[in-house]
Amino acid sequence: MKVLKCLTIPFVILALWFIGSTVGIINQYIIPPPSRVLHTAITLLSSGLLLEHIATSLFRVFAGFFATVLFAFPLAVLVGIKRKLQDFIEPVLDFLGHIPPIACIPMFILWFGIGEASKLAVIILATFFPVFLNTLNGILSCDKQLLEVGDVFGFKDRDKFLRIIMPSALPSIIVGLRLGLGYSWRALVGAELIAASSGIGYMIIEAEQLSRPDIIIVGIITIGLCGYLIDYCFFRLTSCIIPWTRKRSVYGRS
Amino acid sequence: MAGVKIQKVDKNFYINGQGINALSDINITIEDRSFVALVGKSGSGKTTLLKLICGLEKSTRGEISFFQPPEKSMNCQSNKVSIVFQEPRLMPWLTVEQNMAFPLIKEKNRDLVSQTVNHYLDLLVLKEFKNAYPSQISGGMAQRTALGRTLCYDPDVILMDEPLGALDAFTRKKLQVDLINIFQLKKKTIVFVTHDVDEAVFLGQKVVIFEAGKIIEHVPVNIDYPRDPLSRDFLQVKKKILSLIEAENFH
């Protein structure tokens, strides 16, 4: 039943698109009919080209995501423990948080060229904030009353950190990772649109130059589907780590 | 085993440079393996006193010390103190069973831990819910779990801060009876805070009346457990406490 409800709106759009194309209201050179898009998708899939682009993009996202987590997470823990560091870090982060990662691409290209390094840099920039801020926030917002429970049972600082602060921060950390993954996927595709010679974003920009709106539509749908699948897989993987939180969705989309 | 001696204790809090005198000149001797009830209005300093006893706060003046019963030899002295808070304060990420084992995280002998936990799961009738998370159980069960957690820690002195305050009358009555059973079975020193005079007289061997940070009276309750709240002796003690509180409020 729920699946049917989810599919209602896409189906209506598809139907309108189909009817519009057949009747001739929609200009085929601007929006090609669904049948042609489907045909293009099948061609791209069977030639392996689409999968190759997807694989390239996914690989970049995961590499960049792990690189970010490796330094954003320890940094957040450090700042969470040594609260005095916050005064140094906070204003800088408030400033940097307003800069869209894409705006830094020209700089990254000057520094790193259009190779993998500049893409990695964009992903790191996009992923850093949600991961760092949510981890830090999770650590800082640990319930004082629970920490008192640790005191009462004679826990040392180390035990309080590992047994109380970390588990209580876990849901927030996972939200940060999930957001970060979504941000990095979007930022990467953006970066590929500007400077790349492979990847799903590159496929789209190349199609623009070839005047192939059908490929562009396939590309856009692919981006949405991949983003959705990444998020879904991540959610399924992590929800068994935090079984005590029963809510399905924990944050608003940005 | 341990008793607690509280001598000339004062506690001031400072908020924005303004001093609040939460406790002044508190003197109580809590005998080893006795059950003492503290009653008083909210804001009279009961929680503050418990926090001083278990070391969550430091007293401004005065001394709190633990003493061992004379018959105990020197080498088995221990004065482990713990507190059951007004709220259950369970770890939301742990099940009932894991929450009860929480204070025993450092214990190497895991068989002993599961034995202890099982014992209290049985005693507090929580066995059926041992795999539930705190968000899935009722307030009464949560408070029983919190009590079980403290009992697993096996302190010599158990402080309880209105642990039954948030419960309905039936659950409350039952837990009061359970508490007396545990007290008699486990031979602990218990300091029980409440604002309910009936509860204080039902539980305490001594009732200490608090008013605005001071003790106005120590009232011994020499009635055998289990007590009948409608018996003459019970009502007499209750009347006496109520009149002392009333007298203080008409000053």
Ligand SMILES: Nc1ncnc2c1ncn2[C@@H]1O[C@H](COP(=O)(O)OP(=O)(O)O)[C@@H](O)[C@H]1O
């Ligand atoms: N951490 C604190 N900081 C400042 N004032 C406090 C603090 N804890 C308690 N007080 C004050 O001390 C007094 C006694 O509080 P409390 O011990 O909680 O009373 P009770 O438990 O009897 O209701 C109150 O006036 C309260 O406002």
Ligand SMILES: [Mg+2]
């Ligand atoms: Mg209180």
